[in-house]
Amino acid sequence: MTDTNVSFVRHEQIPPSPPPARESGVIKWARENLFSNWFNSILTIIALYFIIRLVWGAAPWFLNGVWDAASIRECRDILAAAGKETGACFAVLVDRWDHLLFGFKYPADAYWRPTLAFILLLFAAAPALFYMYVPRRFLLLTAAYPFIAYWLIWGGSLWVPIFVAAAIIATGFVFRIVENMSVSLRTYLAAVVGVAAGIGLAYLLFSGAQELRFIAGSIGGEGLRVIPFALFWAASIFTYIFFIPMGIFVGYTIYQSGEDGGLVTLVTALLAIFVMLAYLLGPVAAGLNFIIPLELSAVPSRDMGGYMLSLILGTVCVSLSIPLGIVLALGRQSRMPLIKGVCVVFIEFVRGVPLITLLFVANVMLAYFMPPQTNFDLILRVIIMITMFSSAYIAEVIRGGLAALPKGQYEAADSLGLNYTQATRLIILPQALKISIPGIVNVAVGLFKDTTLVSVISMFDVVGMIRGPIQQSTDWISIYWEVYGFAAVCFFIVCYGISQYSQWLERQLATDHR
Amino acid sequence: MTEAAQLQVSDEVAIIIQNMNKWYGSFHVLRDIDLTVNRGERIVICGPSGSGKSTLIRCINALEEHQAGSIEVDGTLLSSDLKNIDKIRSEVGMCFQHFNLFPHLTILENCTLAPIWVRKTPKKEAEETAMHFLAKVKIPEQADKYPGQLSGGQQQRVAIARSLCMRPRIMLFDEPTSALDPEMIKEVLDTMIELAEDGMTMLCVTHEMGFARQVANRVIFMDAGQIVEQNEPEEFFNNPKSDRTKLFLSQILGH
Ligand SMILES: Nc1ncnc2c1ncn2[C@@H]1O[C@H](COP(=O)(O)OP(=O)(O)OP(=O)(O)O)[C@@H](O)[C@H]1O
Ligand SMILES: [Mg+2]
Numbered sequence: 001m002t003d004t005n006v007s008f009v010r011h012e013q014i015p016p017s018p019p020p021a022r023e024s025g026v027i028k029w030a031r032e033n034l035f036s037n038w039f040n041s042i043l044t045i046i047a048l049y050f051i052i053r054l055v056w057g058a059a060p061w062f063l064n065g066v067w068d069a070a071s072i073r074e075c076r077d078i079l080a081a082a083g084k085e086t087g088a089c090f091a092v093l094v095d096r097w098d099h100l101l102f103g104f105k106y107p108a109d110a111y112w113r114p115t116l117a118f119i120l121l122l123f124a125a126a127p128a129l130f131y132m133y134v135p136r137r138f139l140l141l142t143a144a145y146p147f148i149a150y151w152l153i154w155g156g157s158l159w160v161p162i163f164v165a166a167a168i169i170a171t172g173f174v175f176r177i178v179e180n181m182s183v184s185l186r187t188y189l190a191a192v193v194g195v196a197a198g199i200g201l202a203y204l205l206f207s208g209a210q211e212l213r214f215i216a217g218s219i220g221g222e223g224l225r226v227i228p229f230a231l232f233w234a235a236s237i238f239t240y241i242f243f244i245p246m247g248i249f250v251g252y253t254i255y256q257s258g259e260d261g262g263l264v265t266l267v268t269a270l271l272a273i274f275v276m277l278a279y280l281l282g283p284v285a286a287g288l289n290f291i292i293p294l295e296l297s298a299v300p301s302r303d304m305g306g307y308m309l310s311l312i313l314g315t316v317c318v319s320l321s322i323p324l325g326i327v328l329a330l331g332r333q334s335r336m337p338l339i340k341g342v343c344v345v346f347i348e349f350v351r352g353v354p355l356i357t358l359l360f361v362a363n364v365m366l367a368y369f370m371p372p373q374t375n376f377d378l379i380l381r382v383i384i385m386i387t388m389f390s391s392a393y394i395a396e397v398i399r400g401g402l403a404a405l406p407k408g409q410y411e412a413a414d415s416l417g418l419n420y421t422q423a424t425r426l427i428i429l430p431q432a433l434k435i436s437i438p439g440i441v442n443v444a445v446g447l448f449k450d451t452t453l454v455s456v457i458s459m460f461d462v463v464g465m466i467r468g469p470i471q472q473s474t475d476w477i478s479i480y481w482e483v484y485g486f487a488a489v490c491f492f493i494v495c496y497g498i499s500q501y502s503q504w505l506e507r508q509l510a511t512d513h514r
Numbered sequence: 515m516t517e518a519a520q521l522q523v524s525d526e527v528a529i530i531i532q533n534m535n536k537w538y539g540s541f542h543v544l545r546d547i548d549l550t551v552n553r554g555e556r557i558v559i560c561g562p563s564g565s566g567k568s569t570l571i572r573c574i575n576a577l578e579e580h581q582a583g584s585i586e587v588d589g590t591l592l593s594s595d596l597k598n599i600d601k602i603r604s605e606v607g608m609c610f611q612h613f614n615l616f617p618h619l620t621i622l623e624n625c626t627l628a629p630i631w632v633r634k635t636p637k638k639e640a641e642e643t644a645m646h647f648l649a650k651v652k653i654p655e656q657a658d659k660y661p662g663q664l665s666g667g668q669q670q671r672v673a674i675a676r677s678l679c680m681r682p683r684i685m686l687f688d689e690p691t692s693a694l695d696p697e698m699i700k701e702v703l704d705t706m707i708e709l710a711e712d713g714m715t716m717l718c719v720t721h722e723m724g725f726a727r728q729v730a731n732r733v734i735f736m737d738a739g740q741i742v743e744q745n746e747p748e749e750f751f752n753n754p755k756s757d758r759t760k761l762f763l764s765q766i767l768g769h
Contacts, residue, residue: 411577412614416628416680417604419596426627430618511618511660 065090071475092476093486096465100486103305103460104469110155110299114308117152120145121315129501132508153304153312155296159285167276175269190255190264197267198251202243209239301379305460307490312379313461314448314494317386321447322440324387325394326433330424332399343395350392356453358385363457382454390447397439401432434509441502445495452487462487523731526553528684528715529574534583536569543569545739547583553683556716558726558747561736562762567719570736571686574717575606588683604632607677611689613669615661621648621672622657625679633680640679647675651705667698671705678709685709687718721766727751735759 034044064087069075075089093100102111124145127138147161178186257263289295304312331343350358362381405428413423433440455464466483470476476483529551536544543566551557559567572578573585576592576599585592587602616624625644629635635643648654651671653664661669670690677685687706691699703725710716710729720726726733726747733750735743735758743750743759751767754760 406612406614408610408612408614409616412610412616414577415575415603415606415608416676417600417632418628419600422631426631427616431616434618509618511662 060084061086061088064088067091067094070095072477072479088482089479090482092470092479092482096470096476099306099465099469100462100483101306102308103303103465105303105460106299106305106308107297107303110297113152113155113296117149118308118311120148120152124149151296153308154299154301156298157285157289158294158296159288160281163281163285163288164277167273167281170276171269171273174272175265178265178268186264187255189268190257193264193268193271194251194254196271197254198247198249200271201250202247205239205243205246209236209243301377304379306465307462307487309379309454309459309461310448310451310490311494313383313386313451313454316383317390317447317451318444320383320387321391321394321443324391325398325440326429328391328395329398329402332395333402346388347392347395350388351396355386355389355450356456358389359453359457361385378459382457382459386447386451390443390450393443393446394440397436397443398432400439401434401436402428404435405431434506437502437506437509441498445498448495448498449491452491462490522713523552523554527551528553528555528588529717530584530586531574532584532586534573534580534585536566536573536578536580536582543739544573544580547741549734549741551684551715551717553715554713555732556710556714556730557718557732557734558730559717559719559734559736560721560723560726560762560766561742565736566739567736568688571608571688571717571719574684574686575603575608577608600632604628604680605682606684606686607680607682608686609670609673609677609688609690611693613661613666613673613693615669615673615676617661620658620660621653621664624661624672625676628676629679644675644679647678648672650678650708651675652701665698666694667701670694670698670702674702674705674709684715684717687716687720689719689721691720691722723751723767735762737762 035041064079064082064084066075066078066087067090069078069089069091072089072092075091079087098108098111102114106114124142127134127136128142131139144165147165151158151161178189181189254263254267328343328347331339332347334340334343359382362385363378409427409431410423413427418426452461452463454461455467458464460468466487470483471479527550529549531547531549534544534547535542547570559570561567569578573580574587574592579594580592588605590598590602590605592598592602615621616627619627622641622644625648626635626637626640629640629643630637645654645657648657651674653668653671653675656664656668656672661672664672674685674690690706691702694702699722703722706716706718706725707729718725718730730747732744733747734741735750735754735756737758743754743756745753745755750759751763754763
């Protein structure tokens with residue numbers, strides 16, 4: 001054997017060399033994704049053809065767009081003078097910018113108020129939307145926001161929202177106090193509250209019956225009148241006979257529950273906030289305003305419009321219908337037949353009726369149900385209807401999430417001694433809601449777009465503005481693409497944002513590593 | 515004699531079940547159950563599938579409601595009164611066949627949740643307790659992971675630690691090892707053996723007969739909703755009295 005110094009292992013590394021051109025970058029991607037076989041290649045070519053045609057057709061319209069003109073005729077003249085066959089008339093957006101955003105009746109010198117409210121919304125929503133990154137104390141900002149925003153947009157005395165906020169906090173304290181009361185004291189309270197709630201309910205039924213008669217008088221043609229009258233008389237007589245027993249029954253039920261606590265606590269808190277809002281709000285706010293006037297010029301609801309109205313309706317209804325939907329979904333699972341029944345009937349009824357019907361009801365009917373002199377705000381009525389409508393859908397989505405949870409989760413929570421509220425809040429809802437995110441977002445996006453339906457009951461949201469004051473004005477008659485395109489962009493931005501946020505949230509919450 | 519005999523059993527009574535009956539609809543699941551468990555006892559319950567073993571121990575912490583007879587845990591009578599039920603549940607820990615950890619919480623949060631919300635323990639103290647018990651089941655380094663990232667055996671040990679964090683005086687186990695691969699069974703059984711050595715009162719539904727021999731001071735055999743036979747493990751395995759017990763033992767020890 002010769003003693004040669006042969007090494008079988010290479011000592012130095014081969015320097016890395018770039019992969020061949022057809023295996024990297026754009027070409028590689030295109031080859032893998034667009035031209036992987038002959039069928040895909042044909043599809044790609046056909047698709048490319050249509051895309052190019054579309055861009056070719058639309059580009060001149062965009063590029064020739066006229067941004068500065070006072071009317072659609074002037075716009076066309078400008079295009080004709082320049083010898084251009086086609087071109088958009090974006091001047092309408094410039095000319096009616098304020099109206100598209102705020103509606104045509106909102107006072108111009110107050111535009112800064114909704115704008116500020118919108119900017120504040122971004123800050124107020126952040127602690128709730130990005131709760132894992134923002135310290136909890138910032139949630140106070142979120143809680144205060146509705147009152148600030150209301151004052152900014154509607155104006156009036158600042159003392160009104162402050163008093164309402166104080167009333168809500170005070171109600172919380174009442175709840176706490178009654179909850180921790182000694183049993184004997186609570187039984188006395190239950191007697192008082194029971195009598196008050198019983199009388200209140202009886203009175204409500206009583207005035208309801210009178211309203212029914214009024215409604216019966218105002219609907220139906222001459223011949224058909226008999227049927228609604230008969231129905232409503234039957235209902236009214238029933239109420240007349242039963243309102244006292246009902247009141248006594250309710251009062252007695254509340255009194256009975258004194259020892260246990262739950263119902264008395266709830267009813268006392270509800271009565272407290274009712275008394276504060278119905279009897280104290282007006283005089284106290286007026287008095288405080290007399291001493292220290294903190295007032296912005298008031299803007300009535302019928303002057304709200306434009307995209308601002310869409311955003312108001314969308315934000316308020318989404319943020320109200322999620323909690324209401326959760327309550328309905330939990331109620332539907334309740335073991336108490338009364339609660340379960342109410343929730344089932346509500347959900348099934350509301351889901352079975354088209355939203356547009358509910359909006360007409362809000363517009364016309366709800367006014368009948370109110371005592372004649374009360375002026376029940378139109379936006380509030382619409383908010384109630386849309387919230388009811390979408391909360392029924394959200395409730396069903398969440399019920400799906402609840403049903404998807406294994407029974408073991410409930411049992412584990414029970415076996416650790418967590419009570420119903422704790423188990424629901426800490427174990428059940430976080431998981432059920434996480435499963436339900438795509439469904440909830442689906443409803444929320446749908447709800448936001450459905451707010452445009454209010455244009456049918458003569459409210460001037462962005463679509464209402466376009467259909468009414470803009471398209472019917474002599475200056476901008478028969479303008480379509482530019483304005484509806486603008487509305488579409490407005491809605492797309494928000495809806496796409498919601499969708500992206502929900503996907504991000506789902507990734508944040510992905511802890512199960514299945 | 516087995517090691518089990520060396521462990522102390524006190525005269526103090528932990529659980530008294532008297533003449534307890536339970537129905538599912540018209541199906542009579544548990545018939546005339548009488549059982550007294552002293553503090554420090556380690557009881558293994560076995561029996562064929564569907565004999566009502568799970569139902570029996572789930573009645574003890576009111577996961578299932580019984581219709582007749584009485585159950586008294588630590589001197590508290592189990593009735594439909596929610597306060598009593600909550601009190602008993604916080605004194606009695608339970609481990610399930612499928613672990614039932616909370617998948618949206620970390621291991622540490624799983625362990626601190628109940629102490630913080632039910633016992634109102636300060637967070638810091640609850641975390642210290644949790645780390646103590648996680649160290650005891652030998653997985654303190656997993657505290658910040660999520661249940662989905664752990665093996666079955668580790669998850670079951672976390673479930674045990676989670677129960678222990680409530681400082682229960684009694685532990686119930688419902689087939690804690692039957693959803694596990696063989697190599698993970700040992701780590702869970704070792705944890706349970708340690709628990710027994712610390713003097714915990716334990717009721718355990720299991721078919722691990724080695725565990726029964728080593729740890730139990732009493733083995734209970736159930737069939738068709740009744741307690742058919744109960745005895746010390748040596749006697750029970752070597753000298754079964756009823757035919758049904760003999761048949762059952764020959765089946766599970768046969769292979
Ligand atoms: N929720 C229920 N509704 C009706 N019957 C039930 C219910 N749960 C259990 N059962 C029945 O009660 C009987 C006892 O069930 P249990 O779960 O206690 O049996 P087990 O001894 O634990 O069986 P295994 O060894 O298979 O776990 C079974 O026949 C079962 O079919
Ligand atoms: Mg079982």
